[in-house]
Amino acid sequence: MSSEELHRYIYFLTQVNKLGNVKIRNILNQFRSPEDLFKSTINELKGIAGIEANISLAILRSVKDKDRIFKEFDEIYKKACKYNFKLISILDKDYPENLKRIYDSPVLLYYKGRFSDKDKYSLSIVGTRNPTEYGKYNCEKFTEQISSLNIPVISGFARGIDTIVHKTCLKNSNINYAVFGCGVDVIYPFENAKLYHEMAEKGAIISELPFGAKPDKVNFPRRNRIISGISLGTLVIESGIKGGALLTAEIAVDQDREVFAVPGYINSRQSEGTNELIKRGQAKLVTNIDDILDELENKLRPVLNKDIHEKTEKNVSDLNDSEKIIYSILDFEPVHIDEINERTNLSVSDCLVNLLSLEFKSLVRQIPGKYFLKA
Secondary structure: HHHHHHHHHHHHOOOOOOOOOOHHHHHHHOOOOOOHHOOOHHHHHOOOOOHHHHHHHHHHHHHHHHHHHHHHHHHHHHHHHHHHEEEEOOOOOOOHHHHHHHHOOOEEEEEEOOOOHHHHHHHEEOOOOOHHHHHHHHHHHHHHHHHHHOEEEEEEEOOOHHHHHHHHHHHHHOOOOOOOOOOOOOOOOOHHHHHHHHHHHOOOOEEEEOOOOOOOOOOHHHHHHHHHHHHEEEEEEOOOOOOOHHHHEEEEEOOOOOEEOOOOOOHHHHHHHHHHHHHHHHOEOOOOOHHHHHHHHHOOOOOOOOOOOOOOOOOOOOOOOOHHHHHHHHOOOOOHHHHHHHHOOOOOHHHHHHHHHHHHHHOEEEEOHHHHHHH
């Protein structure tokens, strides 16, 4: 059977009422070809795990309507060929290996771009749509460090943390996938149109939803299980207590995947979810890349291109006295130059000179408005 014929068959099964991914996989294990299924009796169908009488009848009704369903698929396939989209099924060898192992693996994925066999070593990074400067900084830092180790990254293409993840991966020429809660032909959010096209060239955009599916709220929880399912572990940067990133982490726990969380300020709404994950023991507290690598050392070893125990903390022992004073009062939340001046008793000009020196040493980062924070 050709890949097109296989995909047509699996698409047919996805259109049968009350047939989910798990039951479709059971059917595929029993009937390897559509001809076998179409010739089956109701008793043969009822002998498959999870296929009850009402579902058996629904399958037989769909068999009678198979020409219409196949015609639908042919239109989908034409569009895929015209606009360079692709389909992949759970029976194809290039299907993401980790995703096959979750309970309800999507039996059919639509995508644009390319898959890599390295995705079995991937990590997902997720977070709030409204990150603080602390969250933005940590997102860039962890994404850059993970990218430097040649570890693929998965995220959800949403505003905020997800967008920073994808942009940082592309800047560092690292493999990354965006999992959509809509059709792969629907750019959402639309302001990420440029990023969408860059991802299609250098990564992959993935969805289990058909072409044209809108980004409805109900789609995103199922999207999240794919993000965590492709990955060995999930890193949550910032999340509210009811955020989608928190849901992704909880799904990852159910999938028996590692979960990591960056701790945040106890009064920050954006850190309520991450702090709660740590508090419950559902996530490992991480402050640097080594915390992740130590946990996943054996699983990541084949893909790493650096010493796994290389430390990333900056050495501040060679700073001059003024630099040490300034560095000691900075944190990972922005501090204005006027506050630095007041707290250090150094002149504004001295502060700026030493801050510039700290920037050159990659110890301090400046953001618009003359605000500074640790790098």
